[in-house]
Amino acid sequence: MTRETPEVSAGSMADVAFLLLIFFLVTTTMDVDSGIVRKLPPPLPKDMEKPPPVKKRNIYSVLINSNDMLLINGEVGSLEDLRTNVKEFLTPHVPDDPNFPQTKEIDVDFIGKYQKSKGIVSMQNDRGTSYKTYIHVQNELAAAVRELRDELAKQYFGMDFKTLLETNKDKAKSIQKAIPMSISEAEPANFGGNK
């Protein structure tokens, strides 16, 4: 009476799995999204008071016009030496040098007293500026700050900033406090160009 049920053949299992495998192989996109992270300033309240004026020596202004040309502190500049110039500008100069931004002594954990530069990089672009150039400039500015952070991290903790960020967040935070990402984007303007 009791008839044994025949075993299900597993021979085609491999074929089924292959089929699925090929499907996933084809649909897979392995790209990891990456990019330059920025924070936008919060919207301005209407009744805002004018912010206190910033001393001219503390500002490094980068303007990009609609032909993707750079105007740096009032002079025509180039993308190649932007990084070195910004780096030099943001390096705290002690004792005080009138050609470079002022410094302010602050207390930073793990580092102690540190002369922090008051310099701000101000960036403004035209509506006709190409996105490529904009990102290139952003990248150079980010690179300058990153290099400065690397140097400070090497000096105090003996490793570059990226490794420090992975191993010790608190120490990385004090580096960030000593060298902030001081890039400010001006409210958009429309100079010398049509939409």
Place this chain on the structure above:
Amino acid sequence: MAKFRKEGKKNLPEISTSSLPDIIFMLLFFFMVATVMREVTLVVKITAPEASEVQKLEDKSLVSFIYIGKPVKHLAAKWGDGDRIQLNDAFAEVDQIRDFVSLSVEKIAEYKRKKHIISMKVDEDAKMGIVTDVKQELRKANALKINYSTRKVAQTTSK
């Protein structure tokens, strides 16, 4: 010694294929886990610009994308060849961004909402005008964390 040798032909034993499904399954699971399904069909053409100072986007569920670029070829006749914004699957105007932001924030678990990131995937030939408009709109929508999507290169080349 000859005692132990099997008599007659010395054929190689067949390689067992019984573990083949296991191997295939292993590969299958790997790809299943690693796969990110494309959620949207792009209606704009995007070549991301190059940059070296990039950070990875860790948690995909916290990211919403805004695409800006020229319409793809077969849509160019209808939509023109200017820069357009794409939200989800369709073309959009700047004033739709606020709704888009609030809708995508709602999809995120409440305790993680502060970490919401807008990733802007913009074609490198796009003009900053439209990008600025989008950024201003994002500020109004209070989506302040943004990420300019780029291709990672070791060293950027000057044009």
